[in-house]
Amino acid sequence: MSPDSEPEPEPGTLRPGGRTARVRTAVLRAAGDVLAERGVDRLDLSDVARRAEVGKTTVYRRWGSVPALVADLLVDMAEQSLPREETGSLLGDLRAGALLVQRTLADPRRGALFRAVIAAATCDARTAAALRHFYEVQVTEWAPCVEQAVARGELPAGTDPSQVVRAVSAPLYYELLTTGTAPDAPAAERAALAARAAAVAGVYVHGQRLMG
């Protein structure tokens, strides 16, 4: 049977663990490698097929374009992302989240991959939508740590969980993107402490009024 002779389902919809899933895993792994090594400009479906040892026709038929492939990679990254830790305190939870982001951005392959995907999102709407979805998944995963902190009385009622979760990530991404240097563990600690301090002060309460 030729590698391209079976009907092509939507990525990942058929027989998880079967050939469809194995092909997707190999192709997304190869796409991630190319992105991390060379950036989105050099991402080429034929090259990805060769690296993944998958028929070129399969890759073209199933993904069709570089933005579609990057979008599927982001879907996979969201699916693979680690569940949040529950430490029992807001600072412990925010610290765990900050360290997860910091380690991801400081990892040579994953840090380069995030820089490439964020760069790609600046000039392609489909990639931008997939990136936005990726972060929405992360925020949804981590939001309960803020809700629990409100319930425990650690944070004011009405605190917007997504604002707090995003406040933890923001300085780490900003450092990577504006200095080109991966954030270190003390930067993660500062990110967690800063997000907590701001949240405790009520900065992320919904409908927060301007205050002097």
Next chain:
Amino acid sequence: MSPDSEPEPEPGTLRPGGRTARVRTAVLRAAGDVLAERGVDRLDLSDVARRAEVGKTTVYRRWGSVPALVADLLVDMAEQSLPREETGSLLGDLRAGALLVQRTLADPRRGALFRAVIAAATCDARTAAALRHFYEVQVTEWAPCVEQAVARGELPAGTDPSQVVRAVSAPLYYELLTTGTAPDAPAAERAALAARAAAVAGVYVHGQRLMG
């Protein structure tokens, strides 16, 4: 006299306000327009020369490559950046800084330009160095507002001015780069309030020890 017949100095070193400066202004304006409209991948020196109504040879001889042109654009952006406001209070100063960043990123041309330059910096070392320098200039300009707040007793001694200044910008850039949406005025207000709350809590004190 042909447009390319005079000796070519380093950009901007000769007769400010003269032909050299006028050529640089026109070329950088055109380069910024192309970057904002189409991104760095489509930036082409011949196209820039045509838009700037400057001889192609001049552009190639003076800048030589796209990364060199983008680096010079960032030097110019740093030179053109507005002086900081002094309001007499830390929150007032941070708010002014946050609104400056927010308005820049929400401006269609300048927001697109920053996204393009940040994307370009992810895959070119020269652009990355120029971008880093751009932000160092901004931090140097705004650091005194933190030093004055320490002197007034609004912030703990040993607070790192660059950490505070960068904390104001981080959530605004993070929003633009991960959601594709320009931050609004309430986001600027939250950024200023959050940076102040974290700074007041001592998060940005040099050599800050981990705390529970």
